[in-house]
Amino acid sequence: MLVDVSQTTAATSVLGTEVGFPVLVAPMAFQGLAHPDGERATARGAAAAETIMCLSTLSTVSLEEAAEAAPGGKRWFQLYWGPDRAKVQDLLARAEAAGYRAIVVTVDLPEVGRRERDLRTGFETPASLSDVTDNSLTWRDLEWLRAQTALPVLVKGILTGEDAVLATEAGVEGIVVSNHGGRQLDGVAASLDALPEVVEAVGDRAEVLLDGGVRRGTDVVKALALGARVVLVGRAALYGLAVDGAGGVERVLTLLREEVELALALCGCASPADVARSHIGRV
Numbered sequence: 594m595l596v597d598v599s600q601t602t603a604a605t606s607v608l609g610t611e612v613g614f615p616v617l618v619a620p621m622a623f624q625g626l627a628h629p630d631g632e633r634a635t636a637r638g639a640a641a642a643e644t645i646m647c648l649s650t651l652s653t654v655s656l657e658e659a660a661e662a663a664p665g666g667k668r669w670f671q672l673y674w675g676p677d678r679a680k681v682q683d684l685l686a687r688a689e690a691a692g693y694r695a696i697v698v699t700v701d702l703p704e705v706g707r708r709e710r711d712l713r714t715g716f717e718t719p720a721s722l723s724d725v726t727d728n729s730l731t732w733r734d735l736e737w738l739r740a741q742t743a744l745p746v747l748v749k750g751i752l753t754g755e756d757a758v759l760a761t762e763a764g765v766e767g768i769v770v771s772n773h774g775g776r777q778l779d780g781v782a783a784s785l786d787a788l789p790e791v792v793e794a795v796g797d798r799a800e801v802l803l804d805g806g807v808r809r810g811t812d813v814v815k816a817l818a819l820g821a822r823v824v825l826v827g828r829a830a831l832y833g834l835a836v837d838g839a840g841g842v843e844r845v846l847t848l849l850r851e852e853v854e855l856a857l858a859l860c861g862c863a864s865p866a867d868v869a870r871s872h873i874g875r876v
């Protein structure tokens with residue numbers, strides 16, 4: 594209390610990329626199902642809101658088309674990784690050429706989880722999905738991948754300190770604490786509960802990000818207090834996309850930004866860097 598918050602900013606940076614506030618758009622497959630403009634609209638909405646869009650390997654438009662839709666936008670590429678190494682190298686080269694600034698390797702999907710709602714509704718993913726999963730991958734393969742690109746590499750889907758240490762030993766620059774929005778193994782830890790142990794294990798060897806269940810600005814500030822550099826939102830952005838395309842994505846992100854700015858001010862923080870563990874009490 595009684596901290597000068599007349600000049601607050603929610604702006605921060607993550608792996609060298611500046612963002613207007615500490616919320617990114619998580620990678621989500623097949624966005625054309627939510628809106629005909631699909632990933633193009635998400636790219637535009639994220640750019641308008643001054644943040645990073647992370648494009649899924651399983652996008653309904655090509656990575657070049659998503660990039661062209663928002664030329665000034667900041668974007669990362671999420672990699673699913675099948676058995677064909679030449680294809681992986683080709684994707685990495687294309688992403689770099691199209692201005693993607695980091696590679697996010699999702700490691701919690703050796704196989705697709707059992708999504709019972711999808712079974713009930715008869716929802717099926719295209720057969721191409723089997724080209725982008727390889728259930729024989731190990732940390733050795735991650736070391737190989739790290740050597741294939743000059744871009745920063747993040748590993749997404751980490752829930753323990755032990756795995757976080759293995760990821761840093763493989764040379765990655767970022768770790769996304771995530772349980773895939775609860776879509777993979779039923780019963781796993783909530784990512785927020787796993788965050789402190791990952792932050793402690795990693796120290797300053799990598800930047801730690803979090804996704805899962807972020808719905809409010811106060812959720813963002815709680816994650817920052819537990820050591821996350823930024824968070825990603827999945828469903829929240831996708832719902833905005835479904836309602837109103839690029840405008841809907843921008844609106845959702847703007848709401849979150851306003852909530853983050855207010856929560857920072859009410860916590861007596863002039864910027865995300867001021868958020869400390871003590872802001873959420875003794876846990």
Ligand SMILES: Cc1cc2nc3c(=O)[nH]c(=O)nc-3n(C[C@H](O)[C@H](O)[C@H](O)COP(=O)(O)O)c2cc1C
Nearest residue numbers: 619620621622649699773774804805806826827828
């Ligand atoms: C419809 C949908 C599709 C997803 N597709 C991918 C994907 O292609 N790659 C990936 O790494 N994660 C994917 N995820 C997981 C998200 O990146 C993220 O981890 C999760 O949605 C975060 O939880 P939230 O939805 O509560 O914000 C998907 C999530 C949803 C809801």
